[in-house]
Amino acid sequence: MPRLLDWLRWPRLPRPHLPRLLPYSLQGRLILLMAVGVLLTQLAGNVIWAAQRRAEARDEARTAAQHLAHSASSAVRFFLSLPPNYRPLIIQQFREMGGTRFLVNINRTPVPVRALAGQELTDAALAQLRATLKEDLPNTPDLRIAFAWPERLAVDDDGTMLADLPETWTQHILLARPAPVLLIQVELDPGHWLYLATLMPNPYFLESGNPLTHDRLLLQALSLAAVLLVTVLVVRWITRPLAALSEAATAFGKGENPPALPETGSREFVTTARAFQDMRERIQRYMEDRERLFVSISHDLRTPIMRLKLRTELLDEDELRNEFHDDIDELDMMVKGALQTVKDSDIHENATEVRLDALLGRMVRDAQLAGHEVTFVPSGLTVTAKPLALKRAIGNLLNNGLHYGERVELAVRETDHNIEIVVRDHGPGVPEEALASLAQPYVRLEHGRNQNGSGMGLGLSIARGIVQAHGGELVLGNAADGGFQATIVLPGGVFSPG
Known part of the structure; x- marks a missing residue:
């Protein structure tokens, strides 16, 4: 969505380099x-x-x-x-x-x-x-x-x-x-x-x-x-x-359902309001049809995939049977990944005030209990967001850092009219030429496939979709002193001191 x-x-139109x-x-x-x-x-x-x-x-x-x-x-x-x-x-x-x-x-x-x-x-x-x-x-x-x-x-x-x-x-x-x-x-x-x-x-x-x-x-x-x-x-x-x-x-772009615009005022505005309402309804129908389509495809493909698995078991040659198993497992993973992308990017919940210290603190403690080295300094900031969606986006970034880096640092800072959530690992980083396509679905680098063979390359894509649904931006890049850094930038007007 x-x-x-x-x-x-x-x-964001480019502003001329002239006095304001x-x-x-x-x-x-x-x-x-x-x-x-x-x-x-x-x-x-x-x-x-x-x-x-x-x-x-x-x-x-x-x-x-x-x-x-x-x-x-x-x-x-x-x-x-x-x-x-x-x-x-x-x-x-x-x-x-x-x-x-x-x-x-x-x-x-x-x-x-x-x-x-x-x-x-x-x-x-x-x-x-x-x-x-x-x-x-x-x-x-x-x-x-x-x-x-x-x-x-x-x-x-x-x-x-x-x-x-x-x-x-x-x-x-x-x-x-x-x-x-x-x-x-x-x-x-x-x-x-x-x-x-x-x-x-x-x-x-x-x-x-x-x-x-x-x-x-x-x-x-x-x-x-x-x-x-x-x-x-x-x-x-x-x-x-x-x-x-x-x-x-703006509200519709963030996935909310704002009330219909009143058809009052000038003729031009009434025409624009009606066009916007029609566009919103068409997009909403398209999103619902897309979700039903993916669910139907996932459901319908399970039966032939299961039949293929059963028929693969009847093959006499072990090498050929293993190759068929690998292809079928990959196909099954792609179907599940596509369905997960749709569900994770379209979380239906209301925005509320989220205390970032409490949210990130729980995630850090869970990671530390699992034996990972994660640090976080409380900031005292809150943000208006969808709690589960924001937690899923940060969780995907944190999991990537834990998979590919030795340790992970979480930080929250307030900038001019924005609030930033930084997830930084101390791994090998990412080649500069690969940063532009890193958040696209199913994109995985060589060292990522070697260290996490079960991944599908959807974590960053899902995180970016959730952040964009909040009206924010996901900035990916290498840290100055090594490692990879992902920054969630949420727009101004959505945060206040906690």
Whole structure:
């Protein structure tokens, strides 16, 4: 049965020698792909939206700069029309009135400015301001325009800072949250520079071109979390029937009889569940027919074999009679061996928790009472298995070791997600070229025939079938320091500390 059901197990596909970028489960891969898809969609949307927003912000900055330039050119023309000694009086009136659009001052030389640099919107606004002012004031000999932060901005050539001025003078420029200040300096006449400072209509216009605002990032994070939550729920709902199908296939491969899969869910899963159920029933019928066939053949061959034995006794020549006896005995042994293979590989019992120390301890004591040298170190481990089947598999390996080795060592160890039962003898070992075919039925090596003439070469084959029925693997090989070693590897999730 195990050999016929090997294909029901999940195949061990070769994994590429690449970093583990994708999870191995279908659920994990679907969730990851959905998350990546949402992130890519958001990224593409952000790129398109950011490009449109930047274009709109540039247009808004140019329009606002054009209006400010017209207002500034009107102020410049107004001060140009005044006599030089009247200008300080008008500026003082502006300061006392408050509420003016520009902070105005007259300096002897241009005020040094630590201008903002490398800003797309400020560059666009400055270009529009310069072009409009040149157009409105074609006869202006010198014109200086820049954006600067208020805490770094001086207002006169003596070094007075904007923050040092009275609040009534700067109440529309110094805001609670700093915004870039537009500074326009125009030479009215030699030794007289008009100083104009103001804010853009949208003081925080630099932020309007930034697509990655905190509000937008929070909104996108919430939308991604909502999509992932829905994705997890939907993927788990979709993959739950596949997990049930996997568990049923694994249980059936181990010789168990799992309940029928529910025919609910998507049309594809219902079709797969029905196909699996039909396949399981056909295989089960085939196994039952195979067992009945072997039993019938064994029963039917006993009568002609017995007749041949009786007729052999009637032969007069002793040599010829002995040859017939040998052939008939060999035929009888083959029939019994075939029947034993079927029965030993298909043991109908339920899996239960098996304490390996107790199981192996009894086998070791029985071997020692028979005069054999067997050692075993308790491990304290338990395994979920069919007790009689597992005992028969270990017994076959132990008997082989006792026949062909001087002494046998039993060991149980826990590895990554597996438990291993090792049967190691101190015999001559096995040629490397014979290891691949050693567990096939009726395969016997030369030294095996010499030391155990009554064997049929079925022990390793039966042991391998039982181990595979448990979902495990039988590993055969020569020990590093001599002798032969057989290791039963049972899969993870079937053992626990005893």
